Every structure is written in structure tokens, then in C-alpha cells.
Amino acid sequence: MLLRLNLNPIVPFDMTLGTLVLIALFIIITTPKTKKIYHLIFIKLGILGISLFYFFEAFSYLFLSDILAIISGISLFPTTVLILIGVNYIMREEVNTFSLVSIFCLGVILCIVAFFPDAIVIDIVDRFIMIELGGWFKVIAELFHIIFIGIVGYWGIITWANAPFLIKKEAKLFLIATSFMVARVLINLMVYLNPIWILGVQILFATGVIMLTLVITNEPKILFIFPFTLNRILVRDKNGYPLFDQDWSKSKINEQVFTGFLNAIQLMSDEVVNLGGLLDIDLKEGILMIHESRYVSVGLVSSHSSKFLRNSLTHFIEDFEEMFEQLLKQGVTDPKKYESAYLLIEKYFANFPIRLIEDIKENILLEANYLEIPKSLEQKLKSATINQEELNLLKSELLKTPTGFTTEFLNLYDKLTREDDEESNPID
Amino acid sequence: MSQEILAPSLGIEHPTVKGVIRIANEVLKEGRVLNIEYLYRRAKRELKIPREGLLTIIQYLVNKKIIINGSKFTKDTILDNDIRSIVYNFIQQNIGLHFSAIKRNIVKFLKGDQIGVGQLIWHLEMLLKFNLIKSFELGNHTIFIPVEIDETIAKIYYLARNSVRNKILRHLIEIERTTRPLIAEVIQENRENVYYHIKILIEHDCIINLNKELLLNPKLREEIIEVIRELTLNQELNYKEK
Numbered sequence: 001m002l003l004r005l006n007l008n009p010i011v012p013f014d015m016t017l018g019t020l021v022l023i024a025l026f027i028i029i030t031t032p033k034t035k036k037i038y039h040l041i042f043i044k045l046g047i048l049g050i051s052l053f054y055f056f057e058a059f060s061y062l063f064l065s066d067i068l069a070i071i072s073g074i075s076l077f078p079t080t081v082l083i084l085i086g087v088n089y090i091m092r093e094e095v096n097t098f099s100l101v102s103i104f105c106l107g108v109i110l111c112i113v114a115f116f117p118d119a120i121v122i123d124i125v126d127r128f129i130m131i132e133l134g135g136w137f138k139v140i141a142e143l144f145h146i147i148f149i150g151i152v153g154y155w156g157i158i159t160w161a162n163a164p165f166l167i168k169k170e171a172k173l174f175l176i177a178t179s180f181m182v183a184r185v186l187i188n189l190m191v192y193l194n195p196i197w198i199l200g201v202q203i204l205f206a207t208g209v210i211m212l213t214l215v216i217t218n219e220p221k222i223l224f225i226f227p228f229t230l231n232r233i234l235v236r237d238k239n240g241y242p243l244f245d246q247d248w249s250k251s252k253i254n255e256q257v258f259t260g261f262l263n264a265i266q267l268m269s270d271e272v273v274n275l276g277g278l279l280d281i282d283l284k285e286g287i288l289m290i291h292e293s294r295y296v297s298v299g300l301v302s303s304h305s306s307k308f309l310r311n312s313l314t315h316f317i318e319d320f321e322e323m324f325e326q327l328l329k330q331g332v333t334d335p336k337k338y339e340s341a342y343l344l345i346e347k348y349f350a351n352f353p354i355r356l357i358e359d360i361k362e363n364i365l366l367e368a369n370y371l372e373i374p375k376s377l378e379q380k381l382k383s384a385t386i387n388q389e390e391l392n393l394l395k396s397e398l399l400k401t402p403t404g405f406t407t408e409f410l411n412l413y414d415k416l417t418r419e420d421d422e423e424s425n426p427i428d
Numbered sequence: 429m430s431q432e433i434l435a436p437s438l439g440i441e442h443p444t445v446k447g448v449i450r451i452a453n454e455v456l457k458e459g460r461v462l463n464i465e466y467l468y469r470r471a472k473r474e475l476k477i478p479r480e481g482l483l484t485i486i487q488y489l490v491n492k493k494i495i496i497n498g499s500k501f502t503k504d505t506i507l508d509n510d511i512r513s514i515v516y517n518f519i520q521q522n523i524g525l526h527f528s529a530i531k532r533n534i535v536k537f538l539k540g541d542q543i544g545v546g547q548l549i550w551h552l553e554m555l556l557k558f559n560l561i562k563s564f565e566l567g568n569h570t571i572f573i574p575v576e577i578d579e580t581i582a583k584i585y586y587l588a589r590n591s592v593r594n595k596i597l598r599h600l601i602e603i604e605r606t607t608r609p610l611i612a613e614v615i616q617e618n619r620e621n622v623y624y625h626i627k628i629l630i631e632h633d634c635i636i637n638l639n640k641e642l643l644l645n646p647k648l649r650e651e652i653i654e655v656i657r658e659l660t661l662n663q664e665l666n667y668k669e670k
Contacts, residue, residue, distance in 0.1 A: 360465040365498030384546030
């Protein structure tokens with residue numbers, strides 16, 4: 001029995017696109033940066049679903065198979081569900097039950113109408129045999145397309161809008177990728193004019209998917225813009241000396257509250273504190289995670305808690321104590337000796353974007369110790385101050401003052417120091 | 429657990445970090461406004477390092493507070509400095525003091541914290557520049573007062589802070605008219621000293637000499653009473669209301 005193959009241009013296109021999407025998925029699965037991010041599991045499955053959609057569609061055209069066409073149509077249902085769960089989980093670390101139930105109901109309807117008599121239509125267009133969805137099956141399938149595009153489009157826009165400066169470029173690419181996928185809906189209308197436009201639709205969509213996976217692989221931080229904001233980590237020894245700290249963003253939790261809790265925990269007995277090591281304190285302005293270990297106390301402030309964050313913190317502390325074991329045993333308290341803990345921050349917290357820079361156009365200065373001012377001016381300021389700290393204060397304020405301030409200050413200084421000899425008799 | 433050795437750790441001695449700091453200083457010397465965007469572009473152009481590396485360095489500098497906010501001072505932010513705020517509040521509450529008196533009292537108030545003359549004058553100039561205080565010359569002194577206070581009133585405060593002048597004014601409030609010898613006798617101060625301070629008060633229109641009798645300047649009487657009352661809260665003032 002010879003198998004009759006339908007050589008339609010859609011077949012090689014879909015196979016190529018399906019393969020490219022599969023390669024992109026393979027990259028995201030195997031790249032070290034994204035390998036262990038469990039937030040991505042549903043997105044990865046969704047991308048697999050997209051790839052399978054292309055393959056099923058290609059084979060349905062190749063073998064003119066109704067059943068394969070039905071499967072490709074129905075595959076939109078699990079793909080949309082997986083993408084919905086994935087995006088919800090990335091944005092909120094939870095799943096929106098209402099939307100999920102709605103999609104499931106629609107999915108059931110899709111599965112029912114897939115077996116209606118007019119669900120699959122075989123037609124000849126421009127000498128090519130086309131096998132397409134028809135009737136209610138087509139309507140519901142298109143609805144799934146729209147829902148899918150809506151989810152992805154929304155994800156792209158708010159990721160870009162909320163991205164901090166340091167990953168804004170990646171967020172722009174992310175938005176472009178999702179825009180390609182969204183544009184599919186518009187170009188899809190052209191298919192009614194000429195079915196050949198389906199090629200354009202597929203290419204655009206696949207390009208968007210591939211771009212999306214590459215952006216996520218290159219900069220996984222865009223996945224962590226929403227679930228929570230990291231504020232600060234502080235590592236102290238058992239005597240309360242700060243050894244290492246890192247800021248990711250400005251915290252609403254007052255510094256005194258933060259160190260106050262750390263002090264309080266350190267005073268507690270081992271029996272009270274030894275509750276698996278990690279203690280979450282839920283403050284109105286955020287979560288304070290405190291970890292007491294053998295040599296150090298660590299406080300981490302973030303907007304929310306999560307299993308992922310707790311794991312990262314636990315591993316960070318383990319490695320910190322291992323890395324600096326000798327120094328900790330010797331009781332070294334110089335923070336400069338612990339600066340290389342930055343490597344551990346890169347290792348365990350690399351995915352959390354830094355939001356210290358809110359506005360790239362905001363005026364900045366260098367801290368006084370690094371600021372260079374004209375030597376003659378520095379000499380004059382030095383002669384007017386009693387120590388380096390005072391000099392640094394003047395230097396740090398110098399560039400923030402209005403024009404002409406320095407000259408006026410030096411004139412006033414000369415005048416008032418001359419006057420300073422005169423005595424008054426104030427009434428006390 | 430084995431450590432992965434990633435890129436050499438950043439530090440202030442890292443040559444590229446030093447390069448970025450050097451560029452920031454160059455921009456400031458050129459009189460340009462420095463912001464992250466400009467620093468990034470210029471550093472990328474001059475140092476020719478990859479985008480990710482440069483962003484990491486900028487992140488590092490921000491985190492270590494080597495890059496700090498550089499917004500120009502405004503009237504609202506000028507008092508964010510604690511010591512400057514103390515100086516301002518002190519001037520608000522102690523009208524008519526000259527520099528040496530301000531210095532002496534501020535140093536006493538701050539106790540352990542050292543504040544040099546230079547820093548104090550810096551804060552005074554800041555407060556002057558942003559129109560929170562003003563100054564005027566009186567004799568050999570520069571008097572600093574809150575901007576809303578009239579200079580004439582401030583002058584009275586300044587003059588009345590001297591113990592001898594204070595007693596003279598107080599006496600004239602209570603007695604209304606008297607002579608120089610009587611004043612010296614009543615307030616029990618050295619006659620020459622009393623005559624000297626009376627001369628100063630006359631020069632500054634606080635008191636007038638009417639046929640060898642001294643009385644408070646009627647135009648400033650109320651103000652003088654108010655000032656004396658405020659400066660000597662623990663002493664009752666007996667006078668007739670006009």
C-alpha cells in the first residue's frame with residue numbers, strides 16, 4: 001500500500017519552525033543559567049506544546065490526516081493552560097484558579113467540537129490541498145490562539161514596564177518577542193484573503209517564541225521582576241560585627257528595625273533559635289528572614305518569602321561559612337576580608353535584578369573618597385577642616401551646591417575666622 | 429561543597445572599576461551633569477568593555493555607595509544634614525548671636541561630636557545661600573538671624589545679650605526715665621563700663637538722651653520689653669503698660 005503524501009509548502013515550513021522551537025527549548029533546558037529555575041517548568045512544557053503543534057500540523061498536511069489535524073487543534077488547549085500557569089507562577093508564584101477553570105471549560109468544549117462533522121475541512125487552494133479546521137472547532141481554536149496571545153502579550157508589556165534599568169535592554173527584546181507573537185493575530189486575518197498568509201503567521205509566531213526563549217536564556221533576571229523584590233542581605237558574626245552586606249533595592253523596613261531584630265535573635269538561646277535555622281518575620285513592609293548558623297547571623301529583607309529564596313539563602317550561608325571558615329574561626333571582623341562573598345551573591349542571587357538605580361537620568365556623584373576636585377581647592381578646604389571626615393563632607397556637598405558657592409564660602413570663612421577673636425558676653 | 433570560580437571578584441582596585449571612576453571624575457571636571465546613562469555610554473565608548481561587564485561594575489559601584497545620589501541641594505533638602513539642621517534650629521531659637529557665640533554654643537551642644545570652624549561656616553553659608561538665615565554687620569561682628577526676623581529686632585537681641593546692657597535696659601523699662609549716674613548706682617556695675625554701654629545703646633537707637641535724662645526709644649519700647657522678657661525668663665519685669 002502506497003502512502004500518498006501531500007506536498008504542500010506548509011509542511012516544510014511547519015517542520016522547520018517546529019524544529020527551531022524544539023532547539024530553542026533544548027537550549028533553555030540545558031543552559032546552566034536556566035536549568036535549575038523551576039519557575040520555568042510550565043513555560044518549557046508550553047514551548048514543547050507549541051513545537052508539537054507545528055509538527056502535528058505539518059504531518060496532518062503531509063498525510064492529509066484528519067486525526068492529526070484534530071490533535072494539532074486540541075494541542076492548543078494544554079499549551080495555553082501550561083503557558084497560563086507558567087506566566088501566573090512567574091508573576092505571582094501562584095496560579096489564578098478562576099482563569100484556569102475557565103480555560104479548562106473552554107478546553108472541554110474544544111475537545112467536543114473537534115469531533116463534529118465539519119471540524120476538518122479539506123480544500124484545494126492555488127493547486128495545493130489544504131487541510132484546515134472548520135466550524136466550531138475553528139472558532140474555539142482561534143479563541144485559544146487569542147487567549148494565548150493575550151497572556152503572552154500582557155506578560156511582555158508588564159515585564160518591560162517594570163524592568164529595572166540594568167535589564168531594560170533584555171526587557172525590550174522580550175517585549176519585541178511577545179509582540180511578534182501577538183502580531184500573529186493581526187496577520188491571521190490576512191489568511192482569509194489568501195491562505196498563503198498562513199506561512200507569514202507561522203514564521204512570525206515561531207520567531208517570537210525563539211526570541212523569547214533566547215532572551216530568557218540570556219537573562220533569566222526578567223523572570224524575577226515580579227515575584228518579589230530583594231532589598232538587603234547582611235551577614236554578621238556572633239558578636240554583631242557586620243561582615244558583609246549587599247543592597248538590591250531601597251527597603252521600606254527601617255535599618256534600626258532590621259538590626260534590632262538581628263540583635264534580638266542573637267540574644268536568644270540556641271534552643272529557641274534552632275528551628276531549622278531559618279526564621280521568617282512578617283513585617284508590614286516586607287519579610288525579614290533571619291538565619292542563625294554556626295559562625296554567622298544573616299538577615300535578608302525582601303518583599304515576599306519563597307521556597308526558592310529560602311533555598312538560595314541557605315546555600316549562600318553554607319558556602320559563606322565554608323569559604324571564610326578560617327577567618328570566622330579567628331574572629332576576623334574586617335569587612336574587606338569578606339568582600340569576595342560577592343561571588344556567592346552572583347552564584348545564588350544572580351537572578352534578582354538590582355533596583356538601586358531607579359532613574360538612569362538621575363544625577364549622580366562619586367563618594368567623597370573617590371571624588372577629585374582641583375588641588376588648590378582641596379588644599380583650601382583641607383585648611384578649613386579639622387579632619388578627613390569633615391573634608392569628605394565638604395567635598396561630597398561641593399558639587400551639589402549652587403554656582404559660586406565655594407568662593408562665597410571661602411570669603412565668609414576668612415571674614416569669620418578674623419572675627420572669631422572678639423568676645424561677647426552672652427546671657428546663659 | 430566545591431566552589432565554582434567565577435570571574436575574578438570585583439574590587440576597587442580592579443582596573444576597569446578604576447577606569448569607570450576616572451571617567452566619572454572627568455565628566456564632573458568638564459562641568460557636565462553626571463548620570464548613569466551618560467556614564468554608561470561614555471565608559472562603554474572609552475573602555476570598550478562588554479555591556480554586561482560594565483553594568484556589573486556600575487551595579488558594584490552603586491551597591492558599595494561609591495556612586496551616590498547627586499541631586500543638587502534645594503531648600504527642602506538642605507536640612508537633611510543633621511548638624512546643619514542643629515545650627516539652623518539653634519539660630520531660630522537664639523536670635524541675635526554673632527559667630528563666636530554660635531560657635532561656642534554649638535560646640536558645647538554637640539558634646540562628643542567634633543565640629544570644626546570650617547564645617548560650621550560651611551553650614552552657615554549653606555543656610556545663607558538658601559535663604560534660611562540672613563546676616564548683618566554690627567560693629568565688628570556678623571550677626572546671624574532667621575530670615576523672617578527683622579534686623580532691628582535682631583539688633584535689640586544682640587545688644588540685650590550683654591549682661592550690663594541687659595540690666596540698663598531692664599532698669600529703664602522699670603523706671604522709664606533716669607540719669608547715667610543713677611543707672612550705674614542701681615545696677616551696681618562699674619561706672620565707666622555702664623557709661624560705655626549706654627553710649628552703645630544710644631548709638632543704636634535703643635535709648636535716647638533727653639536733657640541728660642535717659643529713656644527707652646518710644647518707637648522700640650515694646651520690642652525692647654519683649655526681648656528683655658524673653659532673654660530673662662526667670663526674672664519678673666515690673667513696668668507700666670503704655
